[in-house]
Amino acid sequence: MKYIINHSNDTAYNIALEEYAFKQLLDEDMIFLLWINKPSIIVGRHQNTIEEINREFVRENGIEVVRRISGGGAVYHDYNNLNYTIISKETEDKAFDFKSFSIPVLKTLEALGVKAEFTGRNDLEIDGKKFCGNAQAYINGRIMHHGCLLFDVDLSVLSKALKVSKDKIESKGVKSVRARVTNIIDELPEKITVEEFRDLLLDYMKKEYPDMTEYVFSEDELVAIQKSKKEKFGNWDWNYGKSPDYNIKRGTKFLSGKVDIYANVVQSRIENLKIYGDFFGIEDVAAVEEVVKGIPYERESVLEALKSIDISRYFAGISREEIAEAIVG
Known part of the structure; x- marks a missing residue:
């Protein structure tokens, strides 16, 4: 040591x-x-x-x-x-x-x-x-x-x-x-x-x-x-980085940390998404932001898209369902 x-x-x-x-x-x-x-x-x-x-x-x-x-x-x-x-x-x-x-x-x-x-x-x-x-x-x-x-x-x-x-x-x-x-x-x-x-x-x-x-x-x-x-x-x-363009902002507080969502939704589909918060994770949440691009801005579609990744690697102690809730509600 x-x-x-x-x-x-x-x-x-x-x-x-x-x-x-x-x-x-x-x-x-x-x-x-x-x-x-x-x-x-x-x-x-x-x-x-x-x-x-x-x-x-x-x-x-x-x-x-x-x-x-x-x-x-x-x-x-x-x-x-x-x-x-x-x-x-x-x-x-x-x-x-x-x-x-x-x-x-x-x-x-x-x-x-x-x-x-x-x-x-x-x-x-x-x-x-x-x-x-x-x-x-x-x-x-x-x-x-x-x-x-x-x-x-x-x-x-x-x-x-x-x-x-x-x-x-x-x-x-x-x-x-x-x-x-x-x-x-x-x-x-x-x-x-x-x-x-x-x-x-x-x-x-x-x-x-x-x-x-x-x-x-x-x-x-x-x-x-x-x-x-x-x-x-x-x-x-x-x-600092560039603040994202967005028309929807949501903040959800879970026991394992807060998740803030900035979404740019065009014709009911997610054009861009940026995730901020004080949560912990092993991997960069950019992969989560990318996987929901282009899908309908609705809970079921977001949840289905999130099934393609291991959400626990990006959000320690926060479930896939909870992240879908943070994004859409």
Whole structure:
């Protein structure tokens, strides 16, 4: 097992480095990565960026927006947010098992006198208040699990920068984003810095994996990461993309995530379809969008078209019938 402490605060670079470790360091059975970003919003792989952020606030406050390669929802980072990643070789049935990958965080907090627990789909909470959201990507026998830990984040900025959907707030039964979250620092009996917490988390991993050593990138690898930052994670097309033409928009919230449908229907047939949301899946939903093109915009026809693909690979925990419902109703 290897560990990497990335001291860069450049968000696009950090996401590029994480992807490089996931997709290129294939000889490593397990990698543990820690880093801190500057003020940024990280949106999920399948999300419609412009609907997840407060664009005016983000622009005025110089907050960077970067899309990651994993599913899930948008999160806000700043210099007091600690990000951790665990990359490991796993069988496909381990995909989207968030709880087991959260143990290092829960155990580190326990040692500091804080009782935290895994709840819901992919959250960590203290006394019912969220302090960490988790996301995963799965490619060819490798899982990348990452979480963003609210250590001492400016929650007033978080609540203004993220344009959280009304139905998500209502489903929690509370009035605001800020009411649902907490910072780790506020729960600690004795105060420490985010860097000290980072070191404690790394210490836990070193005790669990005594043979773990540091991975140091070569100059060629660093050049490749910079190239990825420039061409992908620092690119507007990747981070925002073109909003689709549509005449029908539908949003459906399931236990395993929200699915937003943008459909352009002409003469009662689906001309184009775009799927957004905070769901998780192993494969790109572009295949789902393609399979329903040209068919009648009716539930039975959509459901029949979806039978030609394994829907579980695109939407973890959401059935074919539920996706048909999300598209047509």
